Amino acid sequence: MKKLLIGNEAAARGLWEAGCGVVSSYPGTPSTEITEYFSKYDDAYSEWAPNEKVAAETAFGASLAGQRSCCCMKHVGLNVAADPLFTLSYTGVNAGMIIAVADDPGMHSSQNEQDSRHYAIAAKVPMLEPSDSAECKAFMKLGLELSEKYDTPVIYRTCTRIAHSQSLVELEEKQNIEPKPYVKNGQKYIMMPGNAIRRHPFVEERTAALTEYAETAEINFEELNPQAELGIITSGTCYQYVKEVFGDSVNVFKLGMVNPLPVKRLQAFATKVKRLVVVEELDPIIETHCRNIGLTVEGKNLFGYLGELSQSKIAAAFGLQAKPFATTNTQVPVRPPVMCAGCPHRGMFYTLAKNKITVMGDIGCYTLGAQAPLNAIDSTLCMGASVSGLHGFNKAGGTQTEGKTVGVIGDSTFMHSGITGLVNIAYNGSNSTVIVLDNSITGMTGHQQNPTTGYNIKGDPAAQINIEQLCRSLGINRVTVVDPYDLAACEKTVKEELAAAEPSVIISRRPCVLLKHVKTAPPLTIAADKCKSCKRCMQLGCPAISMKNNKAVIDKTLCVGCNVCKQLCAFDAIGGNEE
Amino acid sequence: MNTKSIMIVGVGGQGSLLASKLMGNLLTACGYDVKVSEVHGMSQRGGSVVTYVRYGQKVYSPVIETGEADCIVSFEKLEAARYLDKLKQGGVIVTNTQEIDPMPVIIGAAQYPNDILDEVKAKGVALDAFDALELALQAGSAKAVNIVLLGRLANHLDIPIADWLAAIENVVKPQFAELNKTAFMLGVNSVEAVG
Numbered sequence: 001m002k003k004l005l006i007g008n009e010a011a012a013r014g015l016w017e018a019g020c021g022v023v024s025s026y027p028g029t030p031s032t033e034i035t036e037y038f039s040k041y042d043d044a045y046s047e048w049a050p051n052e053k054v055a056a057e058t059a060f061g062a063s064l065a066g067q068r069s070c071c072c073m074k075h076v077g078l079n080v081a082a083d084p085l086f087t088l089s090y091t092g093v094n095a096g097m098i099i100a101v102a103d104d105p106g107m108h109s110s111q112n113e114q115d116s117r118h119y120a121i122a123a124k125v126p127m128l129e130p131s132d133s134a135e136c137k138a139f140m141k142l143g144l145e146l147s148e149k150y151d152t153p154v155i156y157r158t159c160t161r162i163a164h165s166q167s168l169v170e171l172e173e174k175q176n177i178e179p180k181p182y183v184k185n186g187q188k189y190i191m192m193p194g195n196a197i198r199r200h201p202f203v204e205e206r207t208a209a210l211t212e213y214a215e216t217a218e219i220n221f222e223e224l225n226p227q228a229e230l231g232i233i234t235s236g237t238c239y240q241y242v243k244e245v246f247g248d249s250v251n252v253f254k255l256g257m258v259n260p261l262p263v264k265r266l267q268a269f270a271t272k273v274k275r276l277v278v279v280e281e282l283d284p285i286i287e288t289h290c291r292n293i294g295l296t297v298e299g300k301n302l303f304g305y306l307g308e309l310s311q312s313k314i315a316a317a318f319g320l321q322a323k324p325f326a327t328t329n330t331q332v333p334v335r336p337p338v339m340c341a342g343c344p345h346r347g348m349f350y351t352l353a354k355n356k357i358t359v360m361g362d363i364g365c366y367t368l369g370a371q372a373p374l375n376a377i378d379s380t381l382c383m384g385a386s387v388s389g390l391h392g393f394n395k396a397g398g399t400q401t402e403g404k405t406v407g408v409i410g411d412s413t414f415m416h417s418g419i420t421g422l423v424n425i426a427y428n429g430s431n432s433t434v435i436v437l438d439n440s441i442t443g444m445t446g447h448q449q450n451p452t453t454g455y456n457i458k459g460d461p462a463a464q465i466n467i468e469q470l471c472r473s474l475g476i477n478r479v480t481v482v483d484p485y486d487l488a489a490c491e492k493t494v495k496e497e498l499a500a501a502e503p504s505v506i507i508s509r510r511p512c513v514l515l516k517h518v519k520t521a522p523p524l525t526i527a528a529d530k531c532k533s534c535k536r537c538m539q540l541g542c543p544a545i546s547m548k549n550n551k552a553v554i555d556k557t558l559c560v561g562c563n564v565c566k567q568l569c570a571f572d573a574i575g576g577n578e579e
Numbered sequence: 580m581n582t583k584s585i586m587i588v589g590v591g592g593q594g595s596l597l598a599s600k601l602m603g604n605l606l607t608a609c610g611y612d613v614k615v616s617e618v619h620g621m622s623q624r625g626g627s628v629v630t631y632v633r634y635g636q637k638v639y640s641p642v643i644e645t646g647e648a649d650c651i652v653s654f655e656k657l658e659a660a661r662y663l664d665k666l667k668q669g670g671v672i673v674t675n676t677q678e679i680d681p682m683p684v685i686i687g688a689a690q691y692p693n694d695i696l697d698e699v700k701a702k703g704v705a706l707d708a709f710d711a712l713e714l715a716l717q718a719g720s721a722k723a724v725n726i727v728l729l730g731r732l733a734n735h736l737d738i739p740i741a742d743w744l745a746a747i748e749n750v751v752k753p754q755f756a757e758l759n760k761t762a763f764m765l766g767v768n769s770v771e772a773v774g
Contacts (some may be wrong), residue, residue: 004603004613008613030618108618132614165616165641166603237641244640312644314743323646325664326702331663333689335681337626373686537684543625557721 001171007162009136009360010169011100012037014140016044018096019177021067023053024049024058026416027262028074029109030163031102035072036448039457048448048457049325051383051416052077056084056099060153063097064189066179068144069578072100075116076382080417081120085153087191089123090199091094092206095180096144100156102163105281106308109160109444111363111380113307115282116543120155120259125201126210127155127259128219129236133167135219137254141175142219150206150213150325157258159281161237211260219256222269225249231273231369232268233286233297238279238307243309245320254504261289270295277302281309339368341544342560344439344510347484348408349376350540350564351491357404357498360393362386362418364410365443365512373541387434402431405499406506409434412442412450415465419474425503426475433497433504436467437484440511471505485510487567511562523576526552530573537565537574582635584643585732588662589654590679591625591752594725597750599630600651601729605746609738616641627658629652652732654724655679656708660695663704672704673732673753675711675724707770708732714769718762726759742766 005013011034015023017422023046025035039046049571054070055345062069073081078101081292085099101119104110120127126146128139136158149518186197214220228250234242235255242252255261266289270276278287278299287299302317303309316322339346349369352359353376361367361377362385370377381389397405414436442448449455454464471479478500482493490508497504501568511518523544526537531551538545544558545565552573554565566574585602589595596617603615606757618629620769631643643671653659666672671716674696683689692698700706709731715724726747733743753761 004607004615160618161616161641164616164618167614167638167641168607168612240639240641310642311640312647314668323644325646325666325667326704327664328660328695328698328702330660330692330695330698331689332657332695333681333683333691335625335627335657335661336683338682340625371682372688373635431613535687539685541682543680543682543685547687548681 001173002168004166005133005169006033006164006166007130007133007136007158008033008164009037010136011140011156011158013053013169013171013275015070015098015139015144016041017137017172017174018141018144019068019175020070020098020144021045021179022059022062022069023047023072024055024062025057025068025072026050026052026077027353027442028102029445030160031072031074031077031100032445032448033163034100035457042044046457048442048450050451051083053083056081056088059097059099060084060088061434063093063095065182066095067495068177069097070098070100070140071117073102074110075101075103076110076112077101078116078119078421080383080515085125086123086151087127089203090196091189092202093147093153094182096147097153098140098143098156099146099153100158102238103157103282110277111382114281115158115285116155116435117258117285118283120157121285124207125152125155125259127149127157129157129258130162130237130256131236131239132162133165133169135256136162137169139219142427142506146213150210152206157236159237166221189385207260211263214257214260214262215265217257218264220241220265223248223254224272225251229274231269231276232279233269233276233290234279235286236281238281241309241311241314242279245315245318255286258285259571261286261535263293266295267293268292277278279303279314295483322482337368338371338543339365339541340513341542341558342513342562344370344484344513344543345437345489346374346540347490347564348435348437348508349374351487351494352406352408353375355494357406357494358401360386360390360391360405360407362407362409362413364413366410366437368407369408373539377408381525384409384417384421387414387418388424390432390434391421391425391428391430394432395428401410406494406498407431407432407434408437410443411436411438411440411452411467412448414467415451419470422471422476422505429503431501431503433506435506435508438507438509440509443512447512451536468509476505478502479507480504481507481509483510484508485562485564487564513562523556523559523561524554524563524566525556525576526554526576527573527575530571532571532573534570536568536570540565540568580635582633583633584648584667585650585652586648586662586665587611587652588658589628590629590658593628593654594722595630595654597629598725598729599632601746601750602632603724604749605624605738606632606741606750608746608749609742611635611639614638620732627661629662633683641664650732650735652728654728656696657681657691659708660692660699663699663702666704670705671735672699673707673735675728676708677710677724679757687743701713707735709769711766714765715762718765719758723759726762727766730763731769733763733767734770
């Protein structure tokens with residue numbers, strides 16, 4: 001039976017069909033749905049781990065115990081999981097193990113566009129790259145086989161366009177995979193120097209063996225057109241763009257395995273064409289390899305390093321005529337993502353902006369607090385950097401900064417890598433104030449449970465980390481909980497904690513308004529005769545409030561009656577949802 | 580047949596996900612090769628959202644580029660104008676006339692260009708604009724605006740109405756099937772003269 005699946009659902013299906021028994025992941029766009037879909041299978045275990053390092057190590061443990069396993073993450077998540085990755089390359093696996101990583105060229109939902117292929121090269125592990133949903137499923141299955149055959153973790157690399165595009169997939173039965181027995185083997189699994197020195201030659205031999213595999217593997221293939229002089233080497237989503245532009249009119253070498261790369265086959269392909277071009281997004285990995293094996297190729301000189309490629313970019317690079325199109329002369333105003341009406345983060349960000357606080361930001365929905373009109377964030381680097389960055393900022397700034405700087409971090413991000421930063425604040429004693437924006441869910445990636453929510457990936461009750469107790473146990477004496485819908489309380493708490501002469505944590509707590517179980521209030525209205533057009537309510541950046549005929553009005557379809565704007569109005573013009 | 584390209588554009592939260600799911604189901608049932616592509620993540624938070632639907636004998640690229648869309652279905656006026664450059668020469672835009680202010684307009688940093696559709700029309704584009712929200716309310720729910728728009732789109736495609744109705748039954752929960760079929764037919768039957 002053929003079914004239309006997004007790449008990530010097909011990947012989950014592939015894991016399941018291949019008898020994968022354990023998947024541990026941290027959510028991150030565009031990788032999240034692999035684990036979400038896998039969690040729907042009740043005959044296998046899946047979980048949200050607190051971060052990618054934990055997820056990768058969990059998958060390692062599962063592999064060691066004899067179950068096929070996988071961990072999924074976005075490209076920046078692999079930075080977090082890089083520590084286990086590099087030594088996993090030495091230990092190898094027992095049962096098959098996949099590290100699935102999703103790159104985001106074009107940065108649809110990311111803070112950088114790093115190219116994960118560098119990790120496969122650096123860690124000396126094989127990497128497979130599918131180009132549609134059918135390959136997503138097939139490559140997960142093949143990856144687990146290769147993992148066992150070559151005794152290595154295998155990286156599965158996808159990207160936004162493959163992960164989130166639906167195409168047809170032939171569903172197959174689940175394979176009957178027996179768990180492998182665990183056998184104690186210190187020389188293989190205890191990576192202390194004496195053993196690691198003996199494992200490194202194995203890693204190099206394995207790469208040679210995998211290069212041999214690349215020379216014959218069916219997932220690397222040629223599509224030849226003897227009439228054509230042009231030859232294109234490509235992989236992943238770029239293969240689809242190339243085919244869109246050229247169909248069967250050129251010679252194509254399609255790589256399904258992007259590390260290690262074949263040598264003889266690419267050299268042979270080069271002899272069949274007059275002009276050789278590598279089409280790849282981000283960094284010149286395949287292109288550099290081709291040069292290293294003595295081929296004359298073009299690539300980045302035509303396409304550059306930035307963003308996604310597409311059929312029109314490729315057509316333009318080959319000098320093909322662009323398709324005609326029309327545009328309006330009027331500039332269409334941009335429509336950036338915004339904090340939702342009733343978002344619990346808004347009240348806290350308004351408070352911080354109003355008091356001109358310097359804010360070290362973090363990764364999550366609340367990064368949107370950086371947008372106009374709140375403009376309430378000063379920096380966003382990576383998961384956890386709000387807390388540790390704040391510590392450094394205050395160590396450098398001392399009393400100049402301590403009383404007017406905070407770090408803001410979401411509940412899930414705090415679990416991911418905020419805790420260690422707070423340990424540093426407590427241990428090395430910076431007078432810092434951290435605000436945990438606790439909306440009781442992992443928001444931006446689409447509502448995943450986390451250790452603070454009290455539920456597991458299947459929505460069943462689970463142990464719940466108490467953020468207050470956790471912070472106190474780390475040595476933070478001042479821990480305050482505040483409701484961000486209460487502006488007066490927010491302001492009082494922020495001022496008090498910034499004035500205090502010791503580290504403090506403010507937990508700004510209210511569940512995400514988009515959660516199904518959250519009850520919202522009736523919408524508010526603005527009495528036009530009372531509105532003095534002062535636009536104070538407009539400072540909140542609430543999408544439900546706008547100015548019409550010089551009076552503030554509230555869109556009833558968007559307003560959830562959070563009452564934050566009502567607290568700002570000096571003329572008592574906002575109301576209408578009183579009990 | 581050549582690959583056909585349809586874009587569904589709107590504002591995060593307007594229900595374009597169901598529209599693309601329905602189209603995927605429909606086109607697969609019709610026996611086409613299909614790719615449906617959308618970007619999840621930031622764009623869901625009230626931002627501009629785009630779904631690409633492509634079908635034919637064999638579909639390669641999952642995305643639709645400048646000058647390639649046979650049809651653009653827009654849930655909001657401004658979004659129809661935003662993606663005008665994606666429309667193929669001779670293509671058609673089906674759009675709801677609803678206005679949703681983007682944040683730069685809300686905070687007064689930009690103006691909502693009210694006569695933007697006139698400008699689109701002046702470019703010689705086949706523009707099929709109508710109040711889909713009103714028809715959705717007539718069908719019984721403002722949320723059915725996506726299905727009303729697909730009904731209107733159906734007039735521009737060579738796919739039997741019965742197949743659309745079957746796809747609605749396949750993807751919509753049974754208790755909402757009648758409402759959505761009503762909304763769809765209101766869209767189908769609402770066509771006046773096309774631009």
